[in-house]
Amino acid sequence: MAAEKNKLALQVVELLDKAYPEARQELDFSNAFELLVATILAAQCTDVRVNQVTQSLFKKYPCPGSFLDADSAEIEQDIRSIPFFRNKAKGILGCCRILVDEYGGEVPNSVEQLVALPYVGRKTANIVLANAMNIPAIGVDTHTIRVPNRLGLVSGKNPDKIEKALCDLLPEELWNRGNIVIQWHGRYTCKAKKPLCSECAIYDLCQWEEKVEQQ
Numbered sequence: 001m002a003a004e005k006n007k008l009a010l011q012v013v014e015l016l017d018k019a020y021p022e023a024r025q026e027l028d029f030s031n032a033f034e035l036l037v038a039t040i041l042a043a044q045c046t047d048v049r050v051n052q053v054t055q056s057l058f059k060k061y062p063c064p065g066s067f068l069d070a071d072s073a074e075i076e077q078d079i080r081s082i083p084f085f086r087n088k089a090k091g092i093l094g095c096c097r098i099l100v101d102e103y104g105g106e107v108p109n110s111v112e113q114l115v116a117l118p119y120v121g122r123k124t125a126n127i128v129l130a131n132a133m134n135i136p137a138i139g140v141d142t143h144t145i146r147v148p149n150r151l152g153l154v155s156g157k158n159p160d161k162i163e164k165a166l167c168d169l170l171p172e173e174l175w176n177r178g179n180i181v182i183q184w185h186g187r188y189t190c191k192a193k194k195p196l197c198s199e200c201a202i203y204d205l206c207q208w209e210e211k212v213e214q215q
């Protein structure tokens with residue numbers, strides 16, 4: 001049973017990688033600090049909106065110290081088009097304070113250190129590790145919950161359990177790519193409400209009873 005799931009997970013990632021060679025992290029960033037801030041801003045917000053805001057935000061505040069030098073009300077104004085901008089401004093400032101005081105302005109490279117930062121959970125931590133530092137990690141977002149459930153790879157909605165299950169199913173070298181292509185598949189094909197099953201590259205592997213029959 002376990003071996004079958006391992007095989008299924010490998011097939012899924014292989015086929016999705018072929019189907020979406022362009023798949024990538026859609027938040028714009030040029031270093032780990034920028035991705036940390038962008039990921040905090042992205043909660044309950046689209047990546048497109050976040051990218052619009054961070055284009056000027058990162059020019060104005062290129063490092064943790066520059067956020068700390070600014071007035072918090074001004075930062076709130078700079079990100080006011082993002083949902084929960086007040087809380088997020090507070091979270092970003094809290095992170096910046098710790099990064100400056102404890103890590104010399106750098107972003108730490110372990111999940112334990114990252115989740116100790118304010119407003120940073122395992123998903124954010126793993127996204128930063130995987131995409132900005134190339135450290136194997138699986139960040140479980142809504143797509144990484146829905147798609148593997150439909151495929152029969154995992155069951156349940158607990159993000160920590162899904163992260164562990166996917167890490168067990170895939171070899172470490174496929175964690176980062178697997179995470180990206182599964183998210184991409186969930187965003188563009190295996191959508192929450194109306195999955196585009198007729199266009200699905202892994203249709204034959206999908207065990208979801210409600211999948212829509214291909215023509």
Ligand code: SF4
Pocket residue numbers: 150151189190191195196197200201202203206207208210211212
């Ligand atoms: S067949 Fe449909 S439900 Fe199954 S993975 Fe593909 S898009 Fe998702």
